[in-house]
Amino acid sequence: MNSENNMETTGSNSEDEAAILAVRRSKLQKIEALGHDPFGQRFDDRSYIADIRARLPEVCLMTKSGERVSMPQEFGSEGFDMRAWLTSQDAQEFQGPKVRAAGRIILHRDTGKLHFIDIRDWTGRIQLFVGREQVGPENWELVQCLDLGDLIGVDGTLRPTKTGELSIFAEKIHILCKALDPPPDKHKGLADPELRQRLRYVDMAYNEGVLERFLDRTKIVQSIRQTLAKSGFVEIEGPTLHSIAGGAAARPFTTHHNALDLDLFMRIALELHLKRLMVGGMERVFELGRVFRNEGISQRHNPEFTMLEVYQAYGDYRSMMDLTEKIVEDALQAIGAGNVVMWGDAQIDLKTPFARRSYSELIAEHTGVDPNDWNAVKNYAESIGIEVAGRHPDVVINEIFEEKVERQLHGPVFVIDYPASICPLTKRKADNPKVAERFELYINGMELANAYTELNDPDLQKKLFETQLDGLSEEDSMAKMDHDFVRALRNGMPPAGGLGIGIDRLVMLLTGSQSIRDVILFPLLRPE
RNA sequence: GAAGGCGUAGCUCAGUCGGUAGAGCAACGGACUUUUAAUCCGUAGGUCCUGGGUUCGAGCCCCAGCGCCUUCACCA
Numbered sequence: 001m002n003s004e005n006n007m008e009t010t011g012s013n014s015e016d017e018a019a020i021l022a023v024r025r026s027k028l029q030k031i032e033a034l035g036h037d038p039f040g041q042r043f044d045d046r047s048y049i050a051d052i053r054a055r056l057p058e059v060c061l062m063t064k065s066g067e068r069v070s071m072p073q074e075f076g077s078e079g080f081d082m083r084a085w086l087t088s089q090d091a092q093e094f095q096g097p098k099v100r101a102a103g104r105i106i107l108h109r110d111t112g113k114l115h116f117i118d119i120r121d122w123t124g125r126i127q128l129f130v131g132r133e134q135v136g137p138e139n140w141e142l143v144q145c146l147d148l149g150d151l152i153g154v155d156g157t158l159r160p161t162k163t164g165e166l167s168i169f170a171e172k173i174h175i176l177c178k179a180l181d182p183p184p185d186k187h188k189g190l191a192d193p194e195l196r197q198r199l200r201y202v203d204m205a206y207n208e209g210v211l212e213r214f215l216d217r218t219k220i221v222q223s224i225r226q227t228l229a230k231s232g233f234v235e236i237e238g239p240t241l242h243s244i245a246g247g248a249a250a251r252p253f254t255t256h257h258n259a260l261d262l263d264l265f266m267r268i269a270l271e272l273h274l275k276r277l278m279v280g281g282m283e284r285v286f287e288l289g290r291v292f293r294n295e296g297i298s299q300r301h302n303p304e305f306t307m308l309e310v311y312q313a314y315g316d317y318r319s320m321m322d323l324t325e326k327i328v329e330d331a332l333q334a335i336g337a338g339n340v341v342m343w344g345d346a347q348i349d350l351k352t353p354f355a356r357r358s359y360s361e362l363i364a365e366h367t368g369v370d371p372n373d374w375n376a377v378k379n380y381a382e383s384i385g386i387e388v389a390g391r392h393p394d395v396v397i398n399e400i401f402e403e404k405v406e407r408q409l410h411g412p413v414f415v416i417d418y419p420a421s422i423c424p425l426t427k428r429k430a431d432n433p434k435v436a437e438r439f440e441l442y443i444n445g446m447e448l449a450n451a452y453t454e455l456n457d458p459d460l461q462k463k464l465f466e467t468q469l470d471g472l473s474e475e476d477s478m479a480k481m482d483h484d485f486v487r488a489l490r491n492g493m494p495p496a497g498g499l500g501i502g503i504d505r506l507v508m509l510l511t512g513s514q515s516i517r518d519v520i521l522f523p524l525l526r527p528e
Numbered sequence: 529g530a531a532g533g534c535g536u537a538g539c540u541c542a543g544u545c546g547g548u549a550g551a552g553c554a555a556c557g558g559a560c561u562u563u564u565a566a567u568c569c570g571u572a573g574g575u576c577c578u579g580g581g582u583u584c585g586a587g588c589c590c591c592a593g594c595g596c597c598u599u600c601a602c603c604a
Contacts, residue, residue, distance in 0.1 A: 019573070020538060020555055111567085112560040131561060148554075162562045185539040185553055187565050194596045195539090250603065295603050296529085305604075447604060502604050526595070 020182050027145040028178045034141055040176035043153045046100045050123035052158060056166060059096040059159050061089060068095075075164065082164030096159035099168055101126065102176060104205060105150050107186060115143055116167075119152065122211060127167040128154055139173045148186065149179035149205075197523055216335045217507045217519055223334035224288065224308060224503075227327050233284040233310060238273040240266060240290070246480045247271035247425070250293040253303075266292035270309040271425065271498065275454065276488045278496055283313035288503065299515045300446065303524050306503040311454070315497035316427075317437045320451035321414055323499060324441060325352040328412075331510055342512045343444050346410075354412040354441065362415060363397065366405045371397050371419075394419035409442035424464040426452040427495070443509055451499040458489035 031038040056076075061069040069089060074080045103119035103126075113132040118125055132140050146152065153174035160166050184190045189207040196203040196210075204211045225235065243262070245252035247269030255264050270287045277285050288308045297303065312319055329352055332339065339351040360371045369380045374393055377400070381388050386399045397419060409415070416439040420428050423436035437453035455461055465481040507519040517523040 023555065107565075109563050109566050110560090111563060114561040114563075116563045116566080118564085127564080129562075133561075161564095163564075165562090165564070167562095182538050182554060185541095185565095187553070188540050191540060192535095192596080197596095248604080291604095293603070296601075298600095298603085299598085301603060307604085450604080500604085505604070528595095 021180060024147060024178070024180050024182070027147065028180070031142065031145045031175055031178060034138070034145070036142065036175050038175055038178040040151065040153075040174070043102055043174065043176055046102045046153060048123040049101055049103060049119075049121050049126045052099045052101055052126065052168070053124060053166060055097050055099070055158055059094065059166075061086075061094055062092045063090045064092045065090065071160070075160070076166060080164055082160065082162060086162065094159035096157050098155070099158050100153065100155050101168060102153040102174075103151065104179075105146060105148050105152060106183075106206065108146070108148055117143075117146070117152075119154070122215070127161075127165050128156070128170050129161060129167045130170045130173065135170055135173065139170070142173050142175060146173075146175070147179065147182070149181070149183040150175065151177040151179070193517070194525070197517060197525055198528065200522055213511050213513065213518065214521060216511050219334045220331045220507055220510060221288065221306075221503065223331045224327055224501075227330045228286055228310065231284070231323070231326075233286050233312075234282060236274070236277060236282070236285055236287055237289065238267070238270055238287055240292075242267050244480060244482045246482045246485070248291075248293075251295055253292050253294045268293050269500075270307060271500070272482060272485045274309055274311050275493055275496075275498070276485065278311055278313055279488045279491050279493045283494070284311070286310040297524065299517075300505065300508075302504065302516050302520050305516070305520070308499075308501040308503055310499045312497045313494035316453040316495065317416070317439055317451050317497050320497040320499040321354075321356065321439060323497075324414075324449050324451070324501070325354060327501065328352070328506070328510075331506065335510060337510060341510060343509070344514065346444070348410070348412070348444060348509070350412060350443075354414055356414045356416055356439075358417045359401065359415055359419070360417070362405050362409075363401055366408060367400060369400075392421055394421040398422050406442065406447075407445045409445055411443040411445075412441060412448075413443075414439045414441050423452065424467075425455050425461075427455045427457075446505055446509070447502075448505055448509065449499060449501045451497065454493070454496045454498045456489060456493040456495055458486050461489055462486045 028038045056071060059071055061071070063069060072080075072085060075082075101119065101121070103121040105117055106120045106125065107116075107118035109116040115128075115130040117128040117130060119128060130139075130143055135143070153176050154168055154170050155172040155174075156168040156170040158166065158168055183206055184202060186206075190196045190199065190203050196207065204214065228235070241255070241257075241264045242252075243264060245265035245268045247267075248271070250268040252265035252268050255266060256262065257264055268291055270289065270291065274285055274287060286309060289306065290304050291307045292304045293301075294303065295301065310320070310323065312323070328350060332341075332350060339349060341348050341350060363369065363371045367380055369376045371377060377393065377397055378388050381396050381400055384400070384403060386396060386403065388396055417429070417435050418426075418438040418440075420426070420434050420436040423438050426436040426438045429435045429437055439449075439451050440447050441449035441451075455464075465486070504516050504519055507513070508516060511519065513519050
């Protein structure tokens, strides 16, 4: 990979590359010599290509007897034979609306005195028919200076070619921006995953479906905000710089404030500040924003990712299950997907309501061991190589869950009622203090959402912050002492349901993306 | 952090047994007024990731490093 400097200066390591760039620059000069600004100007009143295509009903064929024949239903479909249809019609000429479009040149077929140029905007692609006689010498000169990748505008008439492709028959071409770097392979695009991430703009501009996937991400996020707004939740912006990185078990990034000479942490969760706001009276509140965890990178992990956390006063974790289903339902609708999404070769049915299964029931089902029988659990754990000595029973049980149950949960399934000791921020069941009112939503073995009935007992919260779980270092524990948070609880926080959803993973699921890097615009990479 | 795989033209990829580097696309020149990844003829284009080593000779073998991918660990 060349450094950027090399690519731009005479230090270029390839004559080929230098030649390609030189050719494009010479065309740029020629465009200037023809009296055009090669980087273009404001271009008013153009229509989106999808909207132009939608004007097909305005296109018609004039017959020699002066009759107007509209395009047949089958026009544009696979088996439609345009030439046969034309000969059957006593055709004179086509008429169609005048249109103006703009976009990037993605394909170019030059047949001499005729160019076919495919342009693309963010709504679709369309073919331009550019004939030498039809556009005149000035436009023709300009067309000779165009390359794949250039941004152009066009004025022309919408009508089909003889071979049946709806096209814009160009009358005037406008150069809107000369591209100086050549595009990737016109058919395969960028294939190297590293290059696709580094040159995300190229990936989006040329690779099939990439731009659309990121637009889907935007639609999903918008839909979530709408769903929550409709249900009366307000969105807030909490601090991203924390002096105590709490609310989750994760290693934080550290940073430093110079004026205060203060070490700070990038937030790892949104939870504790949102709960403070519930103390303050925000009864339905959420934040949808970035959190940072200083941990490994994988197909499902990026150091910064987007998290939704929602809190509903006077609700509980069951309210959050209903809300989760609503969020998923609405998001599917927002991207025009049905209830069934593809995940690799597998189909996942996201029809609501999702199954609700208790944690201990699932353990018993998948292992044959009663989680309340410590001796049986111990024996089972040892038999599958999980260390038992000196560790809290619930930690051992949870390892069994992760090892034996989690992967089997193709879901969607709400796993409910977790062992209390691994849930330091969660209210216990009224009739059984060993069980916490928590659920996690699993789909395809992937944890998508996590929710609690929120613990609002300040004394118990303080105690749980002070209690170190066996086998967990302070760094790994979710229970990091936050005195101010305990003080907030002493002021009275309503009983509440709280929900967290990993937005990147939700987008992965809904768009069928196997890697988190396919749904994050600019994933973390080592510098070039 | 560990193991495995990969790194060759602007892009996508071949490269046999170790014997002086190949194709398609893109580019350049030419032909073509209805093409669909247009086609046809021709031309040009290389730090084979980097640095060492073995060898008469290394894209290929060995060692070290860098980067990416996959799996695992951590984690959501």
